[in-house]
Amino acid sequence: MKKLLLTAVCMLSLGAYADEGMWTLYNLPQAVYEKMKSEGYELPYEQLYQADDAIMKSVVNFSGYCSGVVVSPDGLVFTNHHCGFEAIRSHSTVEHDYMLNGFCAKSYEEELPNKNMFVSFMVEQKDVTDKVITNAFKKMTHAQRETYLDSLENAWSKDVKKQDSTLRLELKPFYEGNRYFATTYRDFTDLRLVFTIPKSMGKFGGETDNWMWPRQTCDFSVFRIYADPKTNGPAEYSKDNVPYHPEHWARVSDEGYKEGTFSMTIGYPGSTSRYLSSYGITERYAENAIRAQVRGVKQEVMKRHMDASEAVRIKYDSKYAHSSNYWKNSIGMNKCIDSIGLIKQKQQFELQLKAWMDSTGHYSGQLDFDKMAKLYEKRLELRKLRMYWMETFRGNDELTTRAMAVSRAVSNGERYFTVKDNRETFDVDTDKDILVALLKNYRAKVTDEAYLPDFYKTIEGKYKGNYEKFVNHLYKKSKVMKSGKVLHTQKPNMYREVGVAYGRSVSKIISKINKELKKLNDDINRQEQLLCAAKLRMEEDLPHYSDANFTMRLSYGQVKEYKLGGWKSGYYTAASSMYQKMVLGDKIEDYRVEPEMKTLLSDASDAKKANPYRDTKTGEMQLCFLTTNDITGGNSGSPMFDGKNRLIGLAFDGNWDSLSSDIFFDSQLARCIGVDIRYVLFMMDRWGHADRLLREVRGEK
Incomplete structure (x- = not known):
């Protein structure tokens, strides 16, 4: 059998x-x-x-x-x-x-x-798994491993640079963290x-x-x-x-x-x-749908402004292309997942893998599909929230990008922050309209008020639901939109500055989501690592790529x-x-x-x-x-x-x-x-x- x-x-x-x-x-x-x-x-x-x-x-x-x-x-x-x-x-x-x-x-x-x-030329690559995955490494928490891997990479990079100052080294996990390779590069x-x-x-x-x-x-x-x-x-x-x-x-x-x-x-x-479980693919499917929806909203605004002005088109051509590429990819991926019945195929393979585990005893008590299913079920809503946050607030408009950067500087105790003068890369009117559209969309899609930034109360109260007035106020009053301005970030009232307060409000939500995800992520990653290891062991007579x-x-x-x-x-x-x-x-x-x-x-x-x-x-x-x-x-x-x-x-x-x-x-x-x-x-x-x-x-x- x-x-x-x-x-x-x-x-x-x-x-x-x-x-x-x-x-x-x-x-x-x-x-x-x-x-x-x-x-x-x-x-x-x-x-x-x-x-x-x-x-x-x-x-x-x-x-x-x-x-x-x-x-x-x-x-x-x-x-x-x-x-x-x-x-x-x-x-x-x-x-x-x-x-x-x-x-x-x-x-x-x-x-x-x-x-x-x-450009980087690869000079050398080698398997360093035996130097990384020691008995002590196996007992570390995820955070401890990250710190240890960083220290190893830094130490090995110094050794490489002693031999040739033009080189650098990267240490990366392969096969879902079951192996580690060190790669040396030369950058021009x-x-x-x-x-x-x-x-x-x-x-x-x-x-x-x-x-x-x-x-x-x-x-x-x-x-x-x-x-x-x-x-x-x-x-x-x-x-x-x-x-x-x-x-x-x-x-x-x-x-x-x-x-x-x-x-x-x-x-x-x-x-x-390619080694992802059926539960992981189900989660990816949900995230794809959110990415496509939010980017569709953003791209409609960008396209309207680009069509109206050559100067705006030049500034946003690259941004639009980058956004739309994976907007369409997300739509197409979900279409293919459905058309080939991929989730069902993965489920069938996992049943075969479980039968092999039962018959051999390998990974018994470690890889647990029931446990994996429960972990993913708990994580799904949080991952959806995270995707809505990422697609709304990360890298879409200049004000949010600057506001979050200044907010981090305040939190990190930095004394000064110089606002980057990059006016040639964005258009204020386009930027405003993008932010208005995305803020409205986030409010419509995220119904749990625990995951709404504080400023939504201001919009609904002080501004009577008028998102345009709120955004115009931020752009007009916030110091973060004064290109080239040096901000004294440790002044007592800096947190009350309208842009910094906005950035802090946005940052608090992703910190909350990430904190709630942390333990689930560690447990899920461990199960996915074991799933990959079990597949490699079951098919040990076949070559496998990472x-x-x-x-x-x-x-x-x-x-x-x-x-x-x-x-x-x-x-x-x-x-x-x-x-x-x-x-x-x-x-x-x-x-x-x-x-x-x-x-x-x-x-x-x-x-x-x-x-x-x-x-x-x-x-x-x-x-x-x-x-x-x-x-x-x-x-x-x-x-x-x-x-x-x-x-x-x-x-x-x-x-x-x-x-x-x-x-x-x-x-x-x-x-x-x-x-x-x-x-x-x-x-x-x-x-x-x-x-x-x-x-x-x-x-x-």
Whole structure:
């Protein structure tokens, strides 16, 4: 009975491992490498991580939220257009709108520096579990473990810096905290904008096409790493810095691909929850619904103001794109959870796991599904409240952001607080309307008065329910809205300052929620950790990858279409399909482009005019393509390599029909959408006339 059960479970799992996975490279299982070879990978194992010219050396963490790839001996980096969105926006003005009109530096001197941006190269990764999970560690509380892990990371970082001052070390949990890896990085902070196409192309399709297929978006931007001229190492921005000369860079392929071609992505996926219990997925479903609802309210206000003013549009383009991306993701994920019956599937697996535990005795008295169910039941309402708070008060309007920051400074005993002068990043009227809409929505959705900030009594009493008057008063009277003002935060009456009082009132609610969640979180996290450990033990003969945690991962697969009902997706889109959408631009704003773009894509539909960028097999200019690679947030900008480590595209999206892939990978439907590297080069050539950059990428002098 035990053997039959284990065999059945393994058979269920084997199908998932065909193309699925976000694998760490330094310890890539041999079985996975053999599967890669069977699907078309042609190079030795060492070419992935160990060799001097290993392909991982060309891949970068892009500013802590995306991925990128170095494509030249002079430090040129390709990433997605939406990854460079904020940099492009920050350089844009009404007079020089690079977001709208694009940008191409014709020389090194014209390349634009960026604040608070960087790229990180992974230098080394190793398993340090035995040094972390000691008997003493097992007896620690969650808080004690966090303190201990921080101290370990700091100590090991100091050791690394003694060897090389340009390095830093991160210590992170893997497999739900059952293992720990230490990763060493080298950061370059002088990163300059080199090339971007107009938003009409870099974000073609907008929200209409986001997460959808077919796609034609030319989602790329180009940056350059600058280094110390004496050491070729990291350096703060200086006009004297020079282009960085990397150890290795990716070579661009002009051969393209066909259905079945091997495809490998290497990048920095942000977060997945593939080991999550059925109870956790139920909770995630509820949170998704709240995120979608609140963001819908906010985005309606933003869109109205952006449509009315070019200056406002420039300031809010990036904010709107960021918000709407996961608004739509939340809607799509819940749709997929329902359509594939994911919660029921997880429940069935948990029954199998429990039967295995009963038959083997493993984890008896530790992993308790009844206990887990009760803990999640207690936590659900609190998590809903927390999501309403997060989506209402965190990072949506400038006043709340400043008010909470000053309130923290007062509470922490800081003597002074200088209000940041960032007036160029927001519009007061837009900001006010967003706050009014969100405050009204929070009051309508949160009915338990114990979780309403105190100021709601003021709105309902003094202001007779007039939210506009309350918000106008805050903006007019609060010192936190005086950009550049230095506040003496320890003055006796500082808590009574209207903005600080507002921020303190907001902060009290999240502190209350978090305090009530703390014990439940610790207990639930322990049960989820045991669930992962039990799965790994039950399936110990199979290779397993850890959930994504923004460390470098490899995913392998093939160029491949998918089928849904009687519909076939096709594995690529051609220039002609984009031109057909462009024609609809008068009716659909997201398909609106400049006349010259219509001409370019019309030319690209012509085989002769598309040379040398058209595909020799299909005879068409190919724009975007589908692969079975595993992708999630953070993978944006990940290089897509063929079986010879040659760059064939940049990953930029997943598909609507598998948006539950963060918690369950459906090998039949899950696809990674990439922009064809030949499309990238076509636009650099025909629109940007970027001859110097093209020569650099091609290795020509």
